Amino acid sequence: MPAPASASAASALVRLRAQVVKEVLSILRDPRSRMVVLVPPLIQLLLFSFAATLEVRNVDIAVLDQDAGRWSHELVARLDAAGFVADVRRVRGSQELRALIDRGEVIAALQIPADFSRTIAAGGSGQVQVLVDGRRSNAGQIVVGYLSAIAADVGAEVERADAGAGGAGATPGAAPVSPLAVRNWFNPNLVYTWFIVPGLSGILAFFSALMLTALSIARERELGTFDQLLVSPASTVEIIVSKSLPALAIGTVLGLLMVAAGVVLFGIPFSGSLLWLLAGLVLFIGSVVGIGLMVSAVSATQQQAILGAFAIGVPAVLMSGFATPVENMPTVLQWLAQAIPLTHYLEIVHGVVLRATPAADLVASLWPLALIALVTLTMAVVMVRGRLQ
Structure with missing residues (x-):
């Protein structure tokens, strides 16, 4: 009896590997997908790091x-x-x-x-x-x-x-009032790139993973290969996993590369644990993959998928706390911001890179990400399964 079960599992792994390889090749061959992979986000990181300054100069x-x-x-x-x-x-x-x-x-x-x-x-x-x-x-x-x-x-x-x-306004024997001595923790010289670059790494990884997954099923439907998925021996779960893994891997690698670029090119000190950053990044990209799959499931064309991704992505960035503190928003928007994965990842990446935040504080941001990832991926499975059936 164990032999057929083992053979079935091996067959499923072979099908899954073939699906993942096919998905990676389709990403690399598609011009729209290549525009959101690796090189463009790194170039955008360099440009936005100098352009999106919070300082006032000249x-x-x-x-x-x-x-x-x-x-x-x-x-x-x-x-x-x-x-x-x-x-x-x-x-x-x-x-x-x-x-x-x-x-x-x-x-x-x-x-x-x-x-x-x-x-x-x-x-x-x-x-x-x-x-x-x-x-x-x-x-x-x-x-x-x-x-x-x-x-x-x-x-x-x-x-x-x-x-x-000893003139007017001076009290005899009193020392003049000294100005306040200000010390800035975690960023002593208030270098704006120390705040901007880690946040940009999350935003660019967010859009890359969102666009890749949003285009995945829409691309199959537009190219006419979606019907082949319906008659293939691959199960629904295998198809969804094959669509998710490449975007998850690419988004994670991209996020790590941009943090490394911030450390090497901009001299940002990395004070925390790489493992905690990796855990937060995987959960963050996983939740974004779920959102992208839902967008792709309801999109008939790649153009609709791109518009849908931007319709979700731009408000998410504005409400994440990247540009303005979440505490400054109305109460309803503060609640809504807690459902945005980027909100929690920005706290993690800033905490790990600049503050070496203790593990207990990082867990407080990791568990909402895990919950969001569970919800979005579950909803994506339901919606994609409905499309496939």
Whole structure:
């Protein structure tokens, strides 16, 4: 009795291997599939790492200095030396200042009142009006943070000068107030590529695995080979596994390659465990494969599959926490974000690469991924089986 069962298992393995080889060859031969395999995502990683920056650099700032005193000169000099400023445009009137903002030539403008230095010399607190171009709200907020830091440095310099001279505003025997000592954990120099590149590795692997599986059954149906699957000796499970394994392997290898590229090319420190990253990546790609198979099952053509993949992929990226924190979203969207595999993988990849997150914390992100993978793959089996039958 064991012999027929063993022969049946061996026959199933042979059929499965043939199906996997056929699927890999069809991916490599299809122009649409080749566009999402290995080389293009690596090129996109290099391009997006420099283009998708969260920093604000090379901006112009307008200054209307109505004071021309010591401390206004100090403020403008520090602004001129700031690394994020390309040019400080000195204007002569409010109309010229407003015109520069209206035309979008400057992102912010400083209006220094005529009594700025006198007020400081008398022991008061000088105030500067900052006008920001609200059309670029995110960049404007970042610039305001930079300007606040410069103003704080000038304020510390004022206190040191008052304390040294024993002038107005200085308390006898008291040391000047020192600015806060800020220490940034996990990214001491706030290098934006340390945050962007690990996240991009997940996003590009997400789209690659999603597109590969979304095109798999749709390609068979469009090329007319779908009917051959129906009359082949391969079972439904064998067909689904053969469609899943190549995308799972390619997506996993691609994700690891992009993390390695971040470490080698961008100098990102890898602080955690490679095994935990691999576990998270496999579960992540597995859940994405399930989503892609569902898209492919309901798509009659490859064009429909591509549109369906983008219709799912773009909102998933926007809600994953890559660009904006999930906590900032409405409560309903926060719940929906927990059903997106990319949300949990971003926590894993950032935790492993930058923080060396403890295993207990990683498990808190791994089990939702495992649950999502189980649900999506089960639904994919049901939908694909319905199509095959």
